Amino acid sequence: MTESVAATPPAAPASREAVVRIEGLCKSFDGRLVLDRVNLEVPRGSIVSVIGQSGGGKTTLMRCVNLLERPDRGTVEVAGEVVHQGGRTVCRDLPRLRRTVGMVFQRFHLFPHLTAVENVVLAQRKAGVPEERALERAVALLRRVGVAHRALAQPEQLSGGEQQRVAIARALALTPEVLLFDEPTSSLDPEATREVLSVMRELAADGMTMLLVTHELPFAREVSDHVVFVDGGRIVEEGRPTDVLDTPAEARTREFLASYGTAS
Ligand SMILES: Nc1ncnc2c1ncn2[C@@H]1O[C@H](COP(=O)(O)OP(=O)(O)O)[C@@H](O)[C@H]1O
Numbered sequence: 001m002t003e004s005v006a007a008t009p010p011a012a013p014a015s016r017e018a019v020v021r022i023e024g025l026c027k028s029f030d031g032r033l034v035l036d037r038v039n040l041e042v043p044r045g046s047i048v049s050v051i052g053q054s055g056g057g058k059t060t061l062m063r064c065v066n067l068l069e070r071p072d073r074g075t076v077e078v079a080g081e082v083v084h085q086g087g088r089t090v091c092r093d094l095p096r097l098r099r100t101v102g103m104v105f106q107r108f109h110l111f112p113h114l115t116a117v118e119n120v121v122l123a124q125r126k127a128g129v130p131e132e133r134a135l136e137r138a139v140a141l142l143r144r145v146g147v148a149h150r151a152l153a154q155p156e157q158l159s160g161g162e163q164q165r166v167a168i169a170r171a172l173a174l175t176p177e178v179l180l181f182d183e184p185t186s187s188l189d190p191e192a193t194r195e196v197l198s199v200m201r202e203l204a205a206d207g208m209t210m211l212l213v214t215h216e217l218p219f220a221r222e223v224s225d226h227v228v229f230v231d232g233g234r235i236v237e238e239g240r241p242t243d244v245l246d247t248p249a250e251a252r253t254r255e256f257l258a259s260y261g262t263a264s
């Protein structure tokens with residue numbers, strides 16, 4: 001690619017390379033279908049938010065992307081590689097997938113016996129990053145999410161907002177191509193929620209590719225390129241945030257939004 005081509009504006013979203021591509025994904029638990037023919041694309045540099053009621057299949061969808069859950073049918077592609085197809089996991093290099101996809105969970109999942117900085121070093125150590133470089137990067141990442149001053153604290157000594165920011169630093173440690181967030185603020189109080197959303201806003205401004213499950217609808221409206229409403233394991237409606245959140249076409253979407261008091 002020449003300099004002049006590289007300097008042209010980004011292509012329209014539809015033609016951008018997808019970092020995550022899901023097609024015809026189905027998943028059942030105990031014979032009960034919880035994801036039903038889901039198609040989803042997360043183009044590089046974009047933010048896709050998934051919204052919907054509890055039990056709708058959002059977490060299962062996220063877990064299918066990084067193979068914490070095995071889909072029954074369909075295709076999952078990450079960074080151009082098929083990792084799951086037709087009921088079979090075909091990922092040849094699981095460690096590479098783990099590096100490519102960073103994940104932030106609702107309940108932080110930090111290692112309780114390690115300090116904040118050790119939590120961020122650990123993933124790098126496992127991936128073979130030399131200790132000194134891993135430590136330098138961990139400190140830089142903790143600084144980036146605003147918790148460098150808490151580097152030597154253990155998770156139980158940290159507030160929820162601090163723990164989640166450490167978890168974000170950890171998810172960034174192996175320079176992932178996409179970050180998955182599963183309700184990252186739903187166990188936080190309003191102030192901690194603001195702290196974490198502000199870190200996520202900065203990541204968005206930096207061009208990070210993100211797939212996000214959230215109940216923070218104003219935040220989803222603000223940062224997302226695409227919003228997907230999932231209900232009963234199916235995508236009911238999707239589109240631009242203003243379309244889906246302000247003028248939804250489907251009655252089910254309107255009903256869901258009304259329960260938040262954000263739409264009539
Ligand atoms: N490991 C599991 N075993 C059995 N049922 C599960 C499992 N994980 C999720 N489910 C069920 O699948 C459905 C979707 O769950 P989930 O993906 O967690 O939804 P959401 O994240 O939208 O709340 C729920 O009915 C849930 O009880």
Ligand SMILES: [Mg+2]
Pocket residue numbers: 058059060182183
């Ligand atoms: Mg969930």
